[in-house]
Amino acid sequence: MAFAHGATTSNSADPSPDTGDGAHVDAPDLRWFVFALFFIFGGITSLNDIIMPKLQELFTLSHAQANLVNSAFFLAYLLFSLPAAAIVRRAGYMRTASIGLVTMTVGCLLFIPASSSATFGMFLLALFVLGAGITVVQVVANPLISLLGPARTAHSRLTFAQAFNSLGTTIFPRVGSTLILGGLAGVSAATLSGPALDAYRIEASRTIVHTYIGLAVALLVIAAVVWTRRNRLQEEQEQTGSIFHALTLLSRPRFAFGVLCIFLYVGAEVAIGSNLVVYLAQPDVWNVPLNIAGNYVPFYWGGALLGRFIGSAVLRLVSPGKVLAFAGTGAIALLAFSANTTGTAAGWALIAVGLTNSIMFPTIFSLASEGLGRRAAEGSGVIATAIVGGAVIPPLYGTVADMTGSLAFALILPVACYAVILSFGVFARRPAAA
Helix, strand or coil, rough: CCCCCCCCCCCCCCCCCCCCCCCCCCCHHHHHHHHHHHHHCCCCCCCCCHHHHHHHHHCCCCCCHHHHHHHHHHHHHHHHHHHHHHHHHHHHHHHHHHHHHHHHHHHHCHHHHHHHHHHHHHHHHHHHHHHHHHHHHHHHHHHHHHHHHHHHHHHHHHHHHHHHHHHHHHHHHHHHHHHHCCCCCCCCHHHHHHHHHHHHHHHHHHHHHHHHHHHHHHHHHHHHHHCCCCCCCCCCCCCCCCCHHHHHHHHHHHHHHHHHHHHHHHHHHHHHHHHHHHHHCCCCCCCCCCCHHHHCCCHHHHHHHHHHHHHHHHCCCCHHHHHHHHHHHHHHHHHHHHHHHHHHHHHHHHHHHHHHHHCCHHHHHHHHHHHCCHHHHHHHHHHHHHHHHHHHHHHHHHHHHHHHCHHHHHHHCCCCCHHHHHHHHHCCCCCCCC
C-alpha cells in the first residue's frame, strides 16, 4: 500500500513532466535508502490486515468495529501530514526520517501495555502512534524520490519505488500470519467468558506483542543509521509561508480531483486487504480457518508488487491517464465477478484486484502533481492528508456488510471508488499545462 509525498524544498526537483530534467541530485546510495523506507512502512502497514481479524476474534467485534483498526491507523495521516511537512522544512529530510522511525518504535512498544490490559482501545492507541510515525516517514520518502532523479521519469521512478512498498506488503503479512494467526488457532473467544476469556485475550495478544517488539528493535537500529547520515544532503529548505497555504491548491480542478482519488484509492485498497482474511474464510467462498486464509493475503499485495515492476516500464510508453483508466476498469470487473460468484473463483478474483491496484497510487499522485511547478512538493502534503481515506472507507465497508449480512454485497463501495478513479484517468489523460 503506498502513500503520499509531502515537504517543501526550494532545491527539490519539479516532479511534473515538463520540459527538461530539472534540478536533481545524483546519489544512487540515497535512492536505495528511500527504497528501503518504502519497504519498511509498506510492510508494517500491511500487518493491519493480519491484526484486524485477530482482534476481531479476540474481542468478538462486528465488521464495522473491527475496521476501527484502519480508522485509528490512517487517522494519523489527517492529523500529521501537514505538520510533518513543516518538520521537513525545519529539520531536513534525514533528521525528519529519524524522528518518524523513532515514533514508529514507540508505537510498536505500546503494544506491550495493550496486551497487558487486553483492551481493544489500547491496541487502537498503539496503532495510531505507529501510524503517526509512518506518516512522517512517508512525507520524507516521496519528495526524495522526486529529488533523486530526472523530472521526466517521475511517473516511472515513483512506480518503481512503490514496488518496494509492495515487496514489504507481500512479505510481512506472510510472516505475520504465521506468528499472529497461527497460535491458538483451535480456541475461540466466543466460547469463553469471565476470567477464562481475560486470560485467553492476554495470552493470545502476546503473539502480537512479540512481533512488534522485534519490529521496534529493528526500527531503532535503522533510526540510528539514518541519524548518522543526517548531513548527507545539502538542503536549502523553504522557511516561509503557512503549512495550510498548500490547501489553496485545491482550487485547481485537476489537483483536487487527484486528491479525491487518493482518498478513494487508499480507502478501497485497505477495505479489501483488511477484510480479505474474513472474506476468504466464509463458508461460501473458501471455508477455511482464519490462519489459513491469512496465508493468502501476500498474494493480494504480491499482485501489486508484480504490477508495479511491469507498470514502471509500461508508463514509459503509454499515457499514464490511459493506464489508470484501464486499471480502474479491471478492478471494477474483478470486484463484480467476485461479488456475484462463490467458491474458489470468488476468492481469487478479489485477490487479483491487487494487480489492478499496482499503478494507481503513484499514477494518481504524479498526474495530480503535474503543472504545479514549484508548488508540487507543497501540494504533496495535501495529497498525504488524503490517505485518511484508509480510516473512512473501511468502516463504511464494514457497516454495509453488517447491515446487509454480506461482505460480497459491500464490495459495491470499492466499486464506486474505482469508478471515480477510472474517470480521473480519462480526465487526466493529457499532460497538464504548467
